Amino acid sequence: MAAPASRRSAKGQPPTPYALVSTPAASSKRAPEPASFIRSERVRLLVTRPPPDGERTAGALRARGHHVLIAPMLRMEALPWELADQAYSGVIMTSANAARVIAGDPHLAKLKGLPTFTVGRHTAEAARAAGFKELHCAEGDRRDLALLLERRIDARAGPLLYLAGEDRAGDVEVKPLVTAVVYRMAKLQRLPVAVEAGLAQGQIDGVLHFSRRSAQAYLECAQRADVLSRALAPLQFCLSCQVAEPLASAQAAGIKIAARPDEPALIELVDNHQPKEPDDERA
Structure with a gap:
């Protein structure tokens, strides 16, 4: 995976957007461009975990200042x-x-x-x-x-x-x-309307995946909604390499793997990719 692009900019100029780590394309087919984290206190995230765990994960992320949507992919x-x-x-x-x-x-x-x-x-x-x-x-x-x-x-x-x-x-x-x-765990057939709209409009910066099966269901739902390319653009935060396999096969623009296969490690992974103010903007 490529290293994130530098955030340093010329004085007085807007800073370069945060670049996501891209997964190498599996073929010559052009992969979607990775989304960039917005420079604000809130990162827009989608949690695909089923209840009751999905609500707990979303609560932990909201406590860190993120805006979170929940779209359980399995029941x-x-x-x-x-x-x-x-x-x-x-x-x-x-x-x-x-x-x-x-x-x-x-x-x-x-x-x-x-x-x-x-x-x-x-x-x-x-x-x-x-x-x-x-x-x-x-x-x-x-x-x-x-x-x-x-x-x-x-x-x-x-x-x-x-x-x-x-x-x-x-x-x-x-x-x-x-x-x-x-x-x-039965796969759901559709994404919530608000999530379909958020993906279509590029309003989601990262997606959290906790199982291979839910990641596959996310891709299938995005395909049905005709937003697959948009669904592949946010950074995909995955619990393990196995969870990430369907997303890598679909040529997701950016994939990050938790250091350990547990919720705290995945949330830590998200926290480590929050935007930081560059040195020349601190006053």
């Missing part, structure tokens, strides 16, 4: 499932949505006392809120979770129960394992 739907009668040695969750679904499930009473392993702190907090008592958090990604399980679980013990989503980035690499699909 959680609980699925019917059966709990096989086995002596499980623990429970695995890689999404807070699994914990939210199981919180109202009749099987919860049988599971909440088991050691519970989560990929990140956000999922661990949701699991605790659902009633799970013994929590072990990998504080990272699936590879970190696999290492945690390797250290904590006796391979001779009973199987682990993985409470999973229907569409997921991958499975947990541990055996023995029983996977129960307890929810799915």
Whole structure:
């Protein structure tokens, strides 16, 4: 990725706009020009995360002075499932949505006392809120979770129960394992009218993406609204490289990846790209 353009300008002249980091085009086809952050106290952002997390993310960004629109690209739907009668040695969750679904499930009473392993702190907090008592958090990604399980679980013990989503980035690499699909994230078909208008008029400076599936849904909705090129112009803030893949394939003008796959790191990434006053304008 190219480095941001310099902000230094000649005295008395308007400063050069903030340049976004561009992703190299995957072909000779011309990529859209990246949008520039406006020079004001408020950066215009779009959060594509489903509720209730999307509202929390938007609130954190607004507290930092940003103007935020919310356009959830996915909707959680609980699925019917059966709990096989086995002596499980623990429970695995890689999404807070699994914990939210199981919180109202009749099987919860049988599971909440088991050691519970989560990929990140956000999922661990949701699991605790659902009633799970013994929590072990990998504080990272699936590879970190696999290492945690390797250290904590006796391979001779009973199987682990993985409470999973229907569409997921991958499975947990541990055996023995029983996977129960307890929810799915359904794609929404349209962007909110205000978001379509904001993209069409170039009024959105950055878009926050928390999953590959929601990023793909964002592109599909933009295509239906005939604003795809405009939707690719803002800087795309992504939770991970995997999340960014659909946007890179679509030749998004600018992509930035969080240092860690969690909400605080993504918000920090946004904060680090706020415009700053040049030296010759400070008085």
